[in-house]
Amino acid sequence: MASHHPPRTTNHEPRTPWLVRWLGGEHLVLWLVVLSFVGLLPFTPDLASRENLANLLLTLLPLLVLACGQTVVLITGGIDLSACAIMAVASVVGGLAMNGDTGWLTGSPWAAPVGVLLMLAVGAGLGALNGLSVAVLRMPPFMVTLTTMMAGGGLAIWLIRSETIYNLPPAFNALGGRLALATLITVALAGGAHLLLSRTLLGRWLYAIGHNARMAHISGVPVAGVMLAAYVLSGLLAAAAAVLYTGQAETASPLLGQRLLLDVIAATVIGGTSLFGGRGKVLWTLGGVAFIKLLDNSLNLLNCSFFTITMVKGAVVLAAALLDATRCRLLEAEA
């Protein structure tokens, strides 16, 4: 029953149709950004003004940080609806600690660094609550982060009774307000997230869980720990975004980021990160964030009203979702 000549196996790698390649292409969104920028320029020459570009960049930075956190969670197949609420709580706690009138750290030379650390700790703590509920108690991410969103929003308002805190330390305001500094911080954070996802053990594990959590568990991936890390990271990045936004506005407010949730999810989904998990990159998210911000900015310059912008954004999300669904269907048909 022995043989010395094993039969040969053959394998054909299927050719990918061009439509699938284009739709699934990595740089689709970056192209869209460039195209819409060039296309819009004749209608709003102001778009390319130095002042406007600086403004565009400044408002893009914190959104990018926030969206990086969302990308990490989406890659695991989860979602973090509470990121914006976490941002609000972090902002308020930072404001309470640092402000020059009644702050706990008033007058201390360490006010700004300790305040920032405190904000980050708040973000990590709330993220850990999400993570523990999802990973250990195995609750659905959507509902968990929804309740955190409700509770966080309420907590931020309760802490300072809907007021706004002014008089923050100048050193702190510079973090988000000075363009060079804010850019540096954002590049460091987004770059860090990129390296984490592409070059580290944790990053590979995040993708593996998003692709197939059962398979990952069987393959020895510590699934619960990795999920926890994803939500803590999202919380941390939300807090970092709060530092940038709060510094930019020079005020701490519980209403910070109330309307950002759609922008964040839209940016990541438009970038190509899949809601089903396993697919996503920081670079793609950068494209999505740039697209959303460009849309915002140019529609503003075109004197479109807030409601038009809201409608257009909703339509863009639907278009991105349709694209994602079409892509999935094409891939399935191909398989």
Add this chain to the structure above:
Amino acid sequence: MSPEQQRLVMRALDAAPLVLFALVLAGFGALSPSFLAPANLVNVLVQSSAIAIVATGMTFVLLTAGVDLSVGSIMFVAAAVSGKLLLAQGWPPSLVVAGIIALGGLCGLLNGLLIARLGLIAFIATLGTQYVGRGFGMWLTETRAMNLPEAFTQLASNRLLGVPLPVIVAALVVAAAHAFLMRTPRGRQIYAVGQDAAAARKAGVNVRGVLWTVYVLCGLCAGLGGAVALAQIGSVAPTFGANKEFAAIAAAVLGGTSLFGGRGRVWPGTVFGAVLIQGIENGLNHLNADPYLYPLITAGIIFVAVLLDSARGRLRRTLGRRRIRPD
């Protein structure tokens, strides 16, 4: 745990929403006797009628393991259109109410198209329509608040046989929804689709048709809920209906509807959930609690409900495991 013990735990978890409801009522009653006064209880019912109607629609969607994040925007669009019709066109209130409901159904059709026909994930599709709807409504109202004529707001304070009209409307909706879910073929098929859409398709159920049905019904309920809330509030502000999708989901889940589909009922579940949410707010009011704490407490209670739901789901999977030996 032996299977028998597991079944006992299962029964306990199934009864948990009702126990939670009773505990909250009893707790508030003990702390503030005026809470349980009949007039106040009626008050709670009136306050919860709009959200009960919207949550009824949401229950249909959740039963198929979907979600509809656009109900708040549907309420807003419906309210904005009816404001226009009342103020600018001078339509009679009854006609306006009919128009609102039809408009809600139309929005539901749009969601149905995206989800049942084009196969989008319910979450992202309805998130998109949520924003489109909110933007459309703001365009209609030009982001200004509209105050409605008394002829319309009167509807909310009318009573029929001593029962406030909003409560009657909610009761009718709940009764119709309950009957639909329990007594019609389509209603029972909703449960089959939520349990296992692939198996339902294999058994010959028109799964797409079921999905269309639930989103249209959810839109209809959102429109009607918007009308009731509009009559109660008396004006359309740009934030009208905002975040009501979360309240509706919370009411359904508090009432024992599972987010994983196939489990839950409008009556008693969702109704009790809606009343519970309003009851908590009302009770905290009676205790003179810090109003800023309301969302925290509500979120905490919803968290517990979701936790119970996922524990139940996991236990059910263990119990449903295939057996090889008749031990």
Add this chain to the structure above:
Amino acid sequence: MSALLQFEGITKRFGGVPVLRDITLTVEAGTTLGLVGENGAGKSTLMNILAGNLRSDAGRIFWDGRPFAPAGPAEAAAAGIAFVHQELNLFPNLTIAENLFLTRFPRWGRLPWIRRDALGTQTVRWLREVGLEATPETPVERLSAGERQLVEIARALSLEPRLIIFDEPTTSLSDRETRQFFELMSRLRARGLTMIYISHTLDDVLRLSDRVAVLRDGALVAHGPRADFDAARLVTLMVGRSLNQLYPTRACWEQSVPAPAVRPLLEVHGLTQPGVVRNVSFTLHASEVLGLFGLMGAGRSELARMLFGLEPFARGAVQVAGQPLQGNSPRRRLQHGVAFLTEDRREDGLALEASIADNLALVTLRRHARRGSGWLNRSALAEAVRSIRAAVRLTPTARDTAPARTLSGGNQQKVVLGKWLLAEPQVLILDEPTRGIDVGAKFEIYQLIHQRADAGAGVLLISSELEELIGLCDRILVMRRGELVDELRRPDFDRERILRAALHERTAA
């Protein structure tokens, strides 16, 4: 008597592998056909073609004398064919009555309103028929496995079909329920219903059928009135597959090479989980390939999943290399040097959308990460992937970055095997490692199994292909209904004995 159903030259291939070869078979109206065969002999495929779940590649079916090619299950059901599957297709959240009439509720005229009274009485009628004492309003999730099986049968009957296919209907029934079911079958037969009865319990088949058909390796090897057969003859007919697969030999099977020292690696004592396995004890030695045979639903995969910490067990102990296993996560098992290739490649084995390299590296990823930072040494990782690709002979045309989805089944399985082999496990549990893959890839996987054993590892090989186990193993364990019932060493391998042990023998139980 007239022929109700005729198969004429039915042929079916899956990915080039023939699973049905030219089946020609007639079922007379009002008779019962017993259909037997080993796992994978083609019984289910044939029935699925009849029930509209699959299309045949060649050949025709005649139903009531007319050509019949159902496009889907609905069409077959409309023609009067009902199928009681081995797996249950019930909705546990609905009541018995609703499960029976989900798509054809009795209504008030044309109104979409369920007539509860009619629903109740009709359901009671079918429940009484199958002998299930439960009210129609009982939710199915409250029923035991056996009761659910009866509901499934009641559902088939309620379609008032002309032909019913029963696929292993008695596996989850208690003795009392089984007796009731057999009484039901004789009532149905008396009423003139035509039936096809598939079972591994040969005595039952012989008792209940008018004619018996034996499938082997996709071909009809015998067909005739039941008087022509007895259990022993059936077993003989079922085994003795054609030799379409070659197996590599191990050096230690030659008499000149001394047998390896017997060192226990995996020791299992009294493993018990109610409803799943009972009192399973065995030892897997170093350098040994130990086969585990059993028919579908014998509990082989469940046992493997318990050993790997994926499912709980109530009693018993497991030791690896003399150390008791701690914790119950796959991660701990890996630390003990245990690896587990699961039965379901697409669900549990691969990330289909992830790249080939990522799939291969996943299990051993931690070794290439710096402690603390988790920074990956990408060149070492690439080197590991390169070496294992060569070792498992993965097709060279596929790039490392291509999604695993784009590979053929055989190459996908090599990726799964490769990721575990990279961990150099001392105990390798393989659950159906060659299911659904082509002949060439099978041979290469066989060689890899032997290589691993020659290197000193113990291999527990689970397969429903008896020939494969006989070709590859040093020892074979036989499992039936969650219990180990026989053990054979290589010199004593005997197909009939193994199959007899694996088949249900009600007289012995």
